[in-house]
Amino acid sequence: MTKQVYKFGGSSLSSAKRYHAVANICQQLAYGDAIVVSAAGKTTDTLVRLWSCYHNQDHKGVGEVIALLKDHQCALVSELLGDKSEVYAHFIDDINAISQRAGCAELEQAWLLAHGELWSARLLAHYLNKQGVAATHFDSRKLFVVAQNNLKHQENTARCQALKSDQLNVVTGFIASDEVGNTVTLGRNGSDYSATLLGKYINASSVTIWTDTQGVYSTDPRKVEKAVKYNKISQQQAQQLARLGNPVLHAKTLTPLKDSDIKLVVRSSYDSHSDGTQVVANEQAKAKRFLTTLASVDVFQLTHNNKDSIRELSIILQHPLQPLEVEGNTLLLVPSQFGEQVASYYLQDAVLIESNVSGVAIVSEAGSESQLLESAKALLEKQSMTLRGAWSQNGFAILLGDQLLESDTLSLLHEELITAKQELAVIVAGIGNVGEVFLSQLNDQLARLNTLLPVKLVGLLRSSTSLLNGQGIELATASANFKNNAKASSPEQIIEFIKELDYGHKVVIDITASESFSKLYPEFALHDCHIISANKYAGTAELNWYENLRRLQTEKNLLWRYNTSVGAGLPINFALKDLQNSGDKITKISGVFSGTLSWLGANYSLDKKFSDLVEQARELGFTEPDPREDLSGRDVQRKLLILARELGLSLELDDIELSAWMPNELAEGSWQDALAKRELLDTFVEELALDAQREGNTLRYVAELDTTTSPITAKVGLKAVAPSAAVATLTPGDNIFVINSVWYADNALIIQGPGAGREVTAAGVHSDLYWLCHKLSE
C-alpha cells in the first residue's frame, strides 16, 4: 500500500483551533501514513530565546521565558485534552527538567530545542486518539541518525520500519540523533526536510507540506497583497528560492526527492479544499518569477573557489550555501548568524566584505537576470535605497542594502518586475451566438490586452464538447479547429484541465445560459480561476451558495465580472460600483431591463392584438423560441436581483415580487398550446391597457427597486406610466436603467441603449476582460 507523508508546520499548530483543523485533515488520512510536526507556533523561537538567556546567564530571562512556554503549552493542552491529562502531566515534567538543568548549568542546546517538536507530536497523537483515530507519536531521534554530519540513510530506512501500518504515525520534525544518541537538529525550518527524508525512508508516494499560505507565491503574500499563487513550480526554482532563505520550503527539502517519484505539494491547512502548489520536475513547469527578501546576511569573498569547502561548510551549518561568481570572484552569502562560523572555517581564505546587510533576490527564467537586476536597481535607487551590492547569476539576481525592504517597496518591485510577466489563460465557455462574435473580436483585442499582460486562449467549451490546449489555441483558426478537433468532455475533465493549467492567472468566460455550468463556479474558484459571466444563474443563485462563492473568491483574491448579465454591453454594473466606490448611496433603480419586453411595450397599442405582436416579435427573432420565457418576467427578475446584490442587499430571487405579462393559465404546455388560448392573453393585456389609458397612462414592463421603503420594494411587472416618462419614450428594443442616489436624488442618472444583441454583448464581455487584465496588471 502506498503511504503518504504530511507535514504540519508551526503556523498550522499555533492554537487549539488550528490543532482542531489539523486533526480534521488527519481524519481523512489512511492508517500507515505519517504526519511530521513542527513546534507549535513560534515555540522554537521561544526556546532559542531561552537558550540565549541561559547562555548569557540571564537567570531572570530564563524564568520569564519558561513562564511564557508554560502559558502557551498549558493553554493548548488544557483546551484540547484537559489539565488532568497524561500529556499535561508529561509537559509539566519536561518543563521542570528544563528548569532544573538550566539551574545547574547542564542545559544542552539541541536537546532544549527538540522539545517544541516533542510536545507537538505527543499532543497531536493524543488529540487524534481522543477523536477516535488510532495514532502513535514517534521521537525522530530514534528514526534519523546522523554520523559526522551525514544522515545514515540505510540505517534510518531500517529504523523507519518501526512506523505502524494500522495507525497514523505522528513523527517529530526538525530533530535527529548522533551515533551515541545525542540530540541534533536539522537546521531552522528543518521539519520540511524531515518530511521528505521520511518520505524517502518509507517509500511514500507523496509528501504534502501544510502551511498557512495556499502554496508557493510569486512573493510573500503577507507582504504583497497581489502576490500570485503558482500551481506548479520546478524543483530547480524551489531549490533556488530555498537556498536564498525563503521560508516556504526549507533549503534541503528537495534533496531526498532526487531520483524519486515522490510528489511534493505545498498546501494550506487553513483552506484544506484548495489546491496547493506542486513542485515538479524542471521540464514539467514553466520558469516563473519570484521575489524573496533577504534579512541580515554577511557577504564573504573567497580567495579561491573551492566547491568542496562550500559543500562541507553547508553540511556543518546545515544550511546550503549559494556561491556567486562575480567578475572572477567567488562570493558567499550567509545568514549573519553563521558569520562567525564561516570566518573561523575559512580563516585567511575568506574576506568579509559586507556584514549584516538586507535586501531582495529575484528568481527568474534564465536569460532575464541581468535585465531584471538593472530594472530593480533603478527602482530601488528611486526609492532612495543605497545599494551595497547587486549581482546577478544564472536564474537569480540579488540586491543588498542597509535596510529590510518594506511592503510598499516590495509591492512596487513585484508590480514592475513580476506581475507584468504573468500570463492569463482564457477559457471561453459557450461559443454559440455571442461566443462566436466574442472570439472574432478577440483577435483584434489581443494586441490591446497584451500591452497589459500576455493573454492566451487555452480552452473552448460547448455543453458537452471541448477543445483544450494548455499551450494555447491559435485564434485565427479557433472555430475551424473546434469543429474538427473538439472532444466529448465531462465537467470533471474540464476542472482537471483548469487545475493543471500552469499560468499565473486563469479566467473562465461563461457566455452560456447554462445553470449547470454556473454550478461549477466554486470549483473554478478553488482552482484559482477568475470568472467573467454573461450567464445570470450564479449571480441569482440561492443566497447561501452565492455568498459562499463570494467569500471564496474574496479569500483567494479572485475577481468576478458579470457586466453583461444585465443590460448586455451597457455599463450598468460598472456605474453602480463606481458610484458606490465614490461614496454615493444608491436609493432606487428602476427601468426596462428586457429588449424583448421593451419592443413589445413600445409597439403595443389598443388597436392591436397583443398575441399577434408577440408572434411578430418571435418571427423577427426578438424573443426566445418560446416567448413565454420573456413574458414570464423571470429574466427581468434575475437582472433586478443581480443589481440588488450589487448594492449589497441580501435578497433571494423570490424576495422580488413578480407578475408576468400573461395570465397564469398560459403557463402550461407548449407555446402552440398557449397560442390556442391566445384570446386569454389578448384580453388580459387589453384590460390592463384600457385601465391605464383611462388615467392617461401607458403600459410598460418595469423593474423597480426602492431601498428607502420599509421593507425594501423589489418588484417586476406591468406598470401604467405617464407617456412622457423615460421608460415610455424608449426606442423599441432599448433598455433603460434609471438610478437615483444621494447625489442623483431629484434628477436621476439614466443609462439607456440596446440591452441585447450579439455585437454589444460580446463587446461587453470584452470590456470585462479588459478590466480584468487591467486589474491583474496593476
Ligand SMILES: Nc1ncnc2c1ncn2[C@@H]1O[C@H](COP(=O)(O)OP(=O)(O)O)[C@@H](O)[C@H]1O
Ligand atoms: N513566495 C512565498 N510563498 C508563500 N509563502 C511565503 C513566500 N515567501 C515567504 N512566505 C512566507 O512563508 C510562510 C510559511 O513559512 P513558515 O512560517 O516557515 O511556515 P510553517 O510554520 O508552516 O513551516 C508564510 O506564512 C509566508 O509569510
Ligand SMILES: N[C@@H](CC(=O)OP(=O)(O)O)C(=O)O
Ligand atoms: N520548529 C523548527 C522546525 C520547523 O521546521 O519549523 P516550521 O515548520 O514551523 O518552519 C523551527 O522553527 O525552525
